[in-house]
Amino acid sequence: MTTPLTPAELRQRIRKGEHPGNTSGLAAGFVQCNIVILPSAQAADFMRFCQANPKPCPLIACSATPGATTLPPLGDIDMRTDLPRYRVFRYGELEEERSDIRELWQDDLVTFALGCSFSFEEALLADGLEVRNITEGVNVPMYRTTIDCQSAGPFAGKMVVSMRPFRAADAIRAVQICTRFPSVHGAPVHLGDPAQIGITDIEQPDYGDRVSIAEGELPVFWACGVTPQVALEQAGLPLAITHSPGCMLVTDLRNSKLAVL
Secondary structure (H helix, E strand, O other): OOOOOOOHHHHHHOOOOOOOOOOOOOOOOEEEEEEEEHHHHHHHHHHHHHOOOOOOEEEEEEOOOOOOOOOOHHHHOOOOOOOOOOOOOOOOOEEEEEEHHHHHOOOOOOEEEOOOOHHHHHHHHHHOOOHHHOOOOOOOEEEEEEOOOOOOOOOOEEEEEEEEEEEEHHHHHHHHHHHHOHHHOOOOOOOOOHHOOOOOOOOOOEOOOOOOOOOOEEEEEEEEEOHHHHHHHHHOOOOOEEEEEOEEEEEEEEEHOOOOO
């Protein structure tokens, strides 16, 4: 039986380009983070955007100083290399995806690490609930919605949600479990009819992969850390960098530290 990789070991593999894919289900027990990197001139406004929208943008950590490539509270991390895939936005347009951003790094860049739903998936599994994207070995499906975020400076837009299907009783249990984890999106924002939040085709996610929904199951939607990417499109900054959906920063912080009793 293969011994699971520690977060540090997984980051080393990612740093060497040996793990280019999504991180769902890996490094069980440890917090994974969505990442936003942008110039310091817009950092205060983005901080206010996170504070105004804590469900999709729960702030875990940020750079101590502009230009810092490390996040010491989260482990021995190099933000230029330690995500499997990065997205590079210029003037609000997705320009490219790449495996490291060393060539793009600037002395004024600030990193924000936001809570990720992969952390609460562990709590759902521990309670005996099935997490369909893990069962099927795919990235979680994510959708753009018509739910407005609160604006801050140039940052605004609609919320992105992730979806996991459950039978009604299990959906109620999922709400109870996830309420204990506000730092990783907390309780769902919607259960049931996707059209009520502007999703026209549940079989065609905007990000990630589709998962099967069995007869009698409800789609359950959580606020998602891809939401800032929509806000970055709206803001139109000369440069902004994020994780590629599903390709998260794996940290040394334990999920249990984020639970609220």
